[in-house]
Amino acid sequence: MDFDEYVAARRVRLVRTAVLLGCRPGDAEDVVQTALLRCYRSWRRVTKADNPDAYVHRVLVNTVTDARTRRWNGELPTAELPDDGRELDLSLGIAVRRALDEMTPEHRAVLVLRFFADLSERDTAEALGLPAGTVKSRTARALAALGASEHLKDVTP
């Protein structure tokens, strides 16, 4: 698998994953860039992994964690996102992001990797450096926490 092709196919999704993992949108692209460069330097190693995607996500999770511990992370959620002129109803998505913001980083990570990045339990476990059983139980609790979120009470699917 060629690095350039991978980036072309996955970069946008990785940036969104980073945001859902808790990166500020402005930082997410930098974080993904950093993660991808780390992968680039070891691309042979990445492509030899059982699941290169899981490997890249693991690097991404670590990079997000690094960024979070290194910089001031005074994320300030706003009620209104900058208007980009789209007519799309973003209220559900924004509610979900608020809900995610209030979750623990552990719960948030399993939800994003399992249900947005579409990693299997095993690959999520690999990406987070956790036993698969832990991922399973943590996912169940995270789903429960998401379902109980105040932010999602008033929104319809």
Next chain:
Amino acid sequence: MNETRARDLLLAAADTIDVAPSGPLDTTGVRRPPRFAALVAAAAAVVIALGVTAYVVRDDRSAAPGPSEVATDRPESTVADQFAAFVKGPDSGTTSLFADEVVVVLDNGDRVTWSGEYASLRGNWISPCANSFDCAKSDLMDHDLLDFIGDGRPSPPLDCGAPGAAVGPGSAGGDGRTVYLQSTCDFEVVLGLTRDDRVASVRLSDLTQAAEVPEVRGLYRKEAIAAMREAGFDTTVRTVDTEQCYDDGLVLEQDPQAGTRLAGGSTVTIRVNQETETPAFCGGDPLAPPD
């Protein structure tokens, strides 16, 4: 909440995230350089600084004197003294010197030049020896000198003997103050003296002190060759492809090892990495903590 609902919610959340389109990822200069390269470069710089290229002639006799000058402008010191004056290193006369070219001007004005071989000189000793190791075994006193070339040309071909051995003495001749030189053997021999221990002029050009081979592992090919040249060595480059991830052109091995003392002009072999697999994506463990 079930998994399908969670997927929908996360996709909806992702939809609120704008991602600017990206140009090609700039990956130039991100391959991990060897960490020891900087240290090695510093060490090499020191070695280079120590590499001595001396151009030796005493005072105003640096220009090769013409025949008329020679007769009247003869140094009072002996060859051995002259040599000793510049050979003496910090450890007082035990340093070996090697010259790419030796010019001896004879009493009669003839000049004899040898190049491509080394004169090996140690303190008051002038030794027919190939390197400092041989010199240690085979010092000859200057009055043991050898072949007679009173006419400025090597006369009859010398019996080279074994390296380090005395080359059979030639017959005395000429005006009795004859320079003895020899350099036709495979091993380096250059000797010069007059019969009465005086000589018109001695010039050693491109005199190179026996130098330490610098550490070039971790440098790149061109840097390594430059470092070797600075230290007075020629370089032979061979390529090697290892299983490990190294940059192309990175010097992985050298022979002889750094710190070996060799005569200037010796050849050092380096092995540089040359990946045969493409694309050569290489680097460290991306999961390792950042530098």
